[in-house]
Amino acid sequence: MKLPDGPKTPPWLQKIQYITDPLGYMDNGYQRYSDIFNAPVIGNYKRLLLVSDPEGLQQLFTRDTKEFYAPSNRLLEVVVPDKSIFCLEGDRHRRERKLLIPPFHGDRMRNYGQTICELTEQLFSQLTPNTIFSARSVTQDISIEIILNVVFGIHKVERFHKLKQLIAEFMDSFTSPLISSLLFFPFLRKDFGARSPWGYFRRLQQQIAQLLYAEIHKRRSQYDPSCTDILTLLMSARDEDGEEMSDQELHDELITLLFAGHETTATAISWALYWVHKYPEIRDKLLYELDSLGDSPQPMSIFKLSYLTAVCNETLRIYPVAMLTVPREVKEPVELMGYQLEAGTRVYGCIYLTHHREDLYPQSRKFKPERFLERQFSVYEFLPFGGGIRRCIGEDLAIFEMKLVLATILSNYELALADNQPVKPQRRGVTLAPSGGVKMIFKGKRIV
């Protein structure tokens, strides 16, 4: 049986293409080699496959842990530390998911609804009418505040002003291709002082760690098990030997949740603002649906709106914030999509290419929310949050936040795009974000 084929250019050149123009690289690979191809662009793996066939993805996600093992994600090792859920494997990983999933779902998550709407209004009411602002910066402000609320508890966030600033600076540094390259080329990780990319990056990480350890020590000394925030929950958790989490374990998980829990959502909301204002007919339809709920609708009524759901799904489809799932590793030789894969092969679900399959999404480059009203897609056809045992634990919170922030902005304020130029997607670390951050004009309060 044959091995999957792929581009013949040297791997280092493919890596550079993938870093600087990820969509171009993937589109070319798909046109030439179709649903599965070899793309040695991450780490030093010679056999690294990108899969965009729903049946192949189903095999990958449902044969999880048997043939396809979900290893620690080394690409993110620069951003998230050793004891993060991203880096845990096997039973430890499963246990950590069990602990972390409940606070991001169901009633616990619904409690954040009012806070999300209030925070959005608060931040927008500070903008001056007829000024230009970056949608991505404002949505980042909103989503950092929300995740700080969730992780550390409501009403305590004022204490985290400095932390918020440092996290934003850390994430923004990934718009620099040089800093993004640190993820892909370990040999660039050399500290030549605070002005060198790695030196700057490490110092920011150290400052964030200091603040988090200080908070952990403070909370340990004033421990209150009745609090429902995630830090308290993690501090209360015990493993099967009755051991509590160490300070380092707490720190590593807090970092993960703070980073993974806001950057992606902020990007998704800024894309949604772009699409909705690029197509006035879509904005009008959305407003019609939102206005049908009357004054001061309940967050859960907003959440259930069908056109709003379709707009959010289409936003996450067309430029998925995460282009790839995290990898799976072949444990023993296995067949996938008619190919024989050797042990050690790395396989990534390619979210971006799956979302642009013409057999699933005709005219895939067009923003058409209606496609989500006309047809149901399986979890192997529409997968902005990945799949299987590493599927995103924050999916419900992210969707809830996206819908409430978008609804609050559109119902209360008038915005417009600052110019008619199409906004292009651009790499931001491992994510895909709008280049330039979507410049918009804040016109003021909406007059109904």
Ligand code: HEM
């Ligand atoms: C629009 C927003 C978001 C997108 C597009 C997104 C996407 C993803 C994707 C694609 C994965 C990898 C899944 C896989 O490989 O199968 C992931 C994992 C993860 N996400 Fe999200 N995410 C978002 C928001 C959030 C939020 C709000 C949180 C808050 C806690 C979060 C926390 C995590 C964590 C902890 C993992 C690792 C799960 C594991 O390894 O078991 N994400 N996310």
